[in-house]
Amino acid sequence: MQPYELSLTVAADAIRARKLSPVELVDSVLDRIEEVEPRLGAYVTVTAERARRAAHEAEREVASGRPRGPLHGIPMGLKDLIDVAGAATTASSRVRAGHRAEADGTVAARLTAAGAILVGKTHTHEFAYGLTTPQTSNAWDRDRVAGGSSGGSAVAVAAGAATFALGTDTGGSIRVPAALNGVVGLKPTYGLVPRHGVTSLSWSLDHVGPITRTVEDAALVLDALAAHDPRDPASLATPSADHRPGADTDLTGLRVGVPGNYYFDHVAPEVETAVRRAIDHVESLGARLVEVEIPMTRYVQATQWGLMVPEATAYHERTLRAVPELYQADVRILLEAGELMPAGDYLRAQRARTLMRRAWADLLADVDVIAAPTVPATAAKADQPALTWPDGTVESVSDAYVRLSAPANITGVPSLSVPVGHDAAGLPIGMQLLGRPLGESVLLRVGHAYEQTRPARELTAA
8 A cells, every 4th residue: 555545544543653744755756646637637736845844844743752643744635716825725716826925824724734745726616606627527537527626636536646634514525426436525614713814705604514435534624623713703612632442433322313204215226225224324433313304495595506606606706806807707607697686686695594503403303313325426428518307307517516515605614525336437436424512522433433344445547
């Protein structure tokens, strides 16, 4: 096994035991980037010289008995919405040509302080306003979408071109590409991870979180990120917590909600089969399955778009008027549509969100976790505009991918996507676990228990 194939947890243990040096690990990942990047297009820019300098410094610190923790010497990719001092934050858009960040965003600063090493900035769907990331190819099939908007981050991790990465999630943008590329994606509770220094899409829906190879890896990254930052008005003042799951895979007493509506409607048969099989496996570990009804489902799409569209348009108001021709057509159309939305629609979406949060709080009082598909279908062909369901319903690819992930953004509850198999074409399938606000430890415990008791996954050949 090459160093680039190691999970964060395994690599950290090897570095701590002096069996692997940060220089060896970073060199291996950079070589892997050089090998796969021409085919996959995961990165906006690769910071090879910076990474090698940091790796040598990390090696010296570890050798002198000054390890900073489990992220020390670990190569990471950052979605190119996240500011890194002196580097461009392009948001994968011509609008940001020539931009340079003056300071690190909070999450970049915290990961650097923890010893993580930046190897590059990863592609996003332009300004995170889309679910496909067209610049990037799926890690399992170059002719299929990577998912979005954190497609570059998910593909980099899946292909071994980063040991972990950060993404952002406004309507599923961490979990969707994680599911489509066979890796782990965590959208934390709204406000748990600060967003200062991260380009916004929709400030009341935006989240930042990790994309990793294993659930335990996600917990290690979350521990480095989660702390209050007064520069983010939504940042929560919560006690520090160790989110790492223990070795125990016994889930006796845990109540897992299985939706009887919404989450299994208009879902590809292979996706439903894989997810239900995974849920049955969780039951075999001692959990009790409880059928639940998802509330207010008819309002999900209208509420998601009713919040996101006007907030995104407000953020882009000045540049949209000054340089509209620099935006890609799909994003420009959405931004211009936001200018036509009445204030009353936005206020009604806010009211619907308040009611939805209350209804979900009641739902989660009766179960500890909800288990469901992350996305209703595996990765679509890059030129495929829509999905057609057996009843004749036609749904755009973006609407299909956001449909099952949006409720967690609207309500702010945490959601974890874990790989649970492949379809007949070999494309990955993801299951999402949703929990109570600040219930990340429970989600990670369940995901880790599942992961530890199923056959080990391999990196894609890319």
